[in-house]
Each structure stands twice: as structure tokens, then as C-alpha cells.
Amino acid sequence: MQNPLIGYYQNGNYVVKFYSNGTKIKQTNEDKFIAKFPDSIDLKITDYCDKNCPMCHEKSSILGLHGDLNEEFLKTLKRGTELAIGGGNPLSHPNLEKFLKEMKARGVICSLTVNGDHLIADNEHIEALIKDKLIYGLGISIQKYNQKVIDFAQKYQNAVLHLINGVFTDFNKLFDKNLKILILGYKKFGKGEQFFSNEVENNMLYLKNNISTFFNRFNVVSFDNLALSQLHIKNLLSKEEYESIFMGDDGDSSMYIDLVKKQFAKSSTSVERYPLGKDIFEMFSKINNNK
Numbered sequence: 001m002q003n004p005l006i007g008y009y010q011n012g013n014y015v016v017k018f019y020s021n022g023t024k025i026k027q028t029n030e031d032k033f034i035a036k037f038p039d040s041i042d043l044k045i046t047d048y049c050d051k052n053c054p055m056c057h058e059k060s061s062i063l064g065l066h067g068d069l070n071e072e073f074l075k076t077l078k079r080g081t082e083l084a085i086g087g088g089n090p091l092s093h094p095n096l097e098k099f100l101k102e103m104k105a106r107g108v109i110c111s112l113t114v115n116g117d118h119l120i121a122d123n124e125h126i127e128a129l130i131k132d133k134l135i136y137g138l139g140i141s142i143q144k145y146n147q148k149v150i151d152f153a154q155k156y157q158n159a160v161l162h163l164i165n166g167v168f169t170d171f172n173k174l175f176d177k178n179l180k181i182l183i184l185g186y187k188k189f190g191k192g193e194q195f196f197s198n199e200v201e202n203n204m205l206y207l208k209n210n211i212s213t214f215f216n217r218f219n220v221v222s223f224d225n226l227a228l229s230q231l232h233i234k235n236l237l238s239k240e241e242y243e244s245i246f247m248g249d250d251g252d253s254s255m256y257i258d259l260v261k262k263q264f265a266k267s268s269t270s271v272e273r274y275p276l277g278k279d280i281f282e283m284f285s286k287i288n289n290n291k
């Protein structure tokens with residue numbers, strides 16, 4: 001049975017279809033997708049986090065502040081926009097639930113990315129958010145194999161394990177468990193700059209050399225743009241296969257917004273950042289590659 005369509009809209013010269021299982025399809029009759037507004041936004045809502053991970057590119061900590069979820073541009077988000085909400089620990093934001101309800105009422109499709117330990121500690125809260133359809137996707141970051149996280153991920157079709165290239169190495173323990181994984185590129189940014197080592201580099205090399213053998217061991221294997229380039233995924237697929245899965249460069253139809261520092265950019269590792277504006281169209285036009 002086909003998954004229900006939960007989003008359908010025109011953006012510039014293409015049409016976007018978004019299905020309840022997280023599948024997104026973009027179609028155009030032209031050579032290139034030219035967006036007028038972002039299809040997807042990586043939204044940081046807090047810098048508070050108690051995990052103190054040594055490679056945290058956001059440098060989140062227990063001293064981190066929460067962002068303002070009433071910024072004016074949020075009212076200009078288009079119906080169907082995907083909002084990938086993260087932090088810090090987004091579950092620590094006191095206004096998270098109210099915000100998710102407002103976004104749902106606007107037709108914005110929210111997903112949440114949480115650390116595996118926070119998921120286990122707060123699993124009833126997360127299950128309630130999923131049940132109330134306040135979030136569609138759930139990204140779960142793990143650095144090591146964790147059976148409780150795997151059990152949770154197997155229960156929800158839209159749960160995706162987020163694994164950092166060079167940091168997560170327990171891949172074989174995840175094989176053949178009907179899991180969806182997203183491999184994130186290693187960010188030499190924030191604390192990630194200092195954490196980078198020969199060990200990380202060797203782990204990255206191992207993954208680059210073995211990633212093609214993982215494809216059929218998971219339900220879905222996906223990559224962010226940084227991981228696509230670090231793992232040379234283009235070399236493993238035909239031109240047609242690659243073009244059919246590639247969603248565009250950062251800034252083609254996606255952007256990063258930091259509500260704590262009140263800045264936006266093409267991606268979370270961009271050095272060039274701008275102060276928040278009042279309208280998402282204006283903000284996007286500043287970083288859009290096709291302007």
C-alpha cells in the first residue's frame with residue numbers, strides 16, 4: 001500500500017511531494033531545480049545539553065541558552081516546509097511542545113533530532129509527540145551501539161539513526177535489523193576541530209572503503225552532503241542513480257538557522273552567517289545558490 005501524501009506544493013520551478021514514511025520527491029521539467037524558499041531547514045533551538053560530547057560541533061553545554069521560538073520569520077514559513085529541529089538537546093526547551101503545535105497548525109512538517117541517551121530518558125515524551133503527529137521524523141544520534149535505542153528505532157518507521165562518519169564504528173551490530181540510517185559527515189567545526197585525530201581519520205577511511213557493502217544491510221542508507229563528499233558516494237553509483245537521490249547542495253533549497261545566536265547560513269558549518277530577518281523568503285534569497 002502506498003504511504004499517504006502529507007505535503008504537496010510548488011516551489012519555484014518544481015513540485016515537492018512528501019509522504020508519511022519520510023520519502024520526498026522533487027520533480028521539474030527543467031534542467032535544474034530552482035527554489036524560491038527553503039524546502040528544508042535545519043533549526044537549532046537550544047544550546048543547552050548535558051552530554052558534553054567531545055566532538056560536538058555546536059559546542060553545546062549546560063551553560064547553553066535556549067532560542068526564542070517566537071521569531072517573526074517563523075510565521076512566514078510555507079506549508080510543507082520540513083523543519084529539522086535540533087540543539088543542543090531540543091527536549092530541554094521549555095516551549096518545544098507549544099512550538100510544535102503552532103508549526104503543525106501552519107502545515108510545517110517537523111522532525112526532531114535527539115541523542116540516544118536523551119531518547120531513553122524521555123521516551124514517553126517522544127512517543128507522545130509521535131502519537132500526536134507533532135513530529136513526523138525522529139533522528140536519533142548514537143556514538144555506540146545501544147540496544148534500547150535500536151528497540152525504539154525498530155518500533156517507528158520514521159526513526160532514523162544518525163551516525164557520524166569517523167565516530168560511529170559499530171555498523172556490523174546494526175546489520176539486517178530493518179533500520180534506517182543517516183550518515184553525517186564529520187564536522188571539523190566547534191569541538192570537532194580539536195577532536196579530530198588519526199583514529200577518526202582511520203575510521204573514516206574504513207567507512208569509505210566499506211560503505212558500498214552496507215547498502216543492502218539496512219532499510220535505508222542516506223547521507224548528508226558532507227558525508228556524500230567525504231565517502232565519495234558519487235563514485236559508487238551511476239550518474240542517473242546519484243542524480244535521482246541527490247537533493248541539491250546546501251543553499252540550493254535548504255538552509256541552517258540558529259535561534260540561539262540569531263543567525264542563519266547555508267549550513268551549520270558555514271562561516272558566513274547573517275542576522276535573522278523577518279521573512280523566510282528574504283532570508284533564503286541571501287544564501288540561495290541560484291539567486
Ligand code: SF4
Nearest residue numbers: 049052053056088115
Ligand atoms: S553532540 Fe549532541 S548530544 Fe552531544 S553535546 Fe552536542 S548537542 Fe549534546
